[in-house]
Amino acid sequence: MRLTRNGSRGQPNADWRELNDGQILSGEFVISGRDTPHFRCSAHDVFDIYAIDYSPIRELFLGGAVRGSCLCGEVEFQLIGNPTKIYQCHCSLCRKQGGSSSNSAILAEGNNFRWISGQEKISSYVKPTGFRSDFCSRCGSPVPNPLRTTSYYWVPAGLLDDNVSLEVGAHLFIGSKASWDATSSSVPQYETMPELSEFFELMHSRS
Template sequence: MLGHCLCGQVEFEIVGESFKLYQCHCSLCRRQGGSLSNAATIVPNEKFRWLAGAEFISSWMKESGFRSDFCSICGSPVPNPLRNLPYIWVPTGLLEDNGDLQIVAQLCVAYKASWDPTILQGVCYDELPNLSEFISLLQAAKA
């Protein structure tokens, strides 16, 4: 599955389609994307490959560890390493083919914006879930 930023300078590929999506409703994710929530997935490093434009990626990190990588040309959020783990966080709005992807979890529902009318689908977590269990949920094979 191919993905790219708004201007097309940063391009990447996710190998395989056995991953699922989540939405995060925390204030950091809302601010990062300028929307109701952030839709993303987490994939193992070996399933992710940069195709072009890595030199255009800039990073910003909050003291808490929240990291935001973005295209320095158009400002789109782009994939970034998940902490010191062997995974990549991928904002799914960048994917070319949204095909048969499914949202399976909602994070930080307790922080959902009061004006957000979204009907939540999938498992809802008021806070951030246990990371290893959460990654297993996202990597689960499609039924």
């Protein structure tokens, strides 16, 4: 699949990469490919397509896709665009959920997340406080779930099938970490949970 600027005689145009830097494209473009309808669109239309979650085109703009799955492979999902940061939460709930010192997770925007298979295999447990844990009913692996009232998905980083270069962007609830947790890092650490706006900005900022 390729994106070309209309009038460029079919030569691939790399300007679409500017989207990843938050720049605005101008002019008219042609999107075509084996699995993609061939059509012309303006830069404004590109953003409209981007918003309706047409995966082949979203992959073009966001740099491919990453797949993930549970332990038994029944539940599969895909992240559009390559994630770069994870966070680690050290609260007691996350420790019990994952059975380790913390959970390592990715914040994925809802438009960049899609299920591939196995949604019918997912069970949920919700505490009275609202803490939610979704898991595969066959193997017990924690699986992605919507993050409260936001447009994001919580995605356990250990479920990714592809080898992705990730870095820890933040440690949360350091004040609640286990006595045997030897976490030491130069990245931001929070005693509890930062404001969501600050947290989202931190997790999606470029290093």
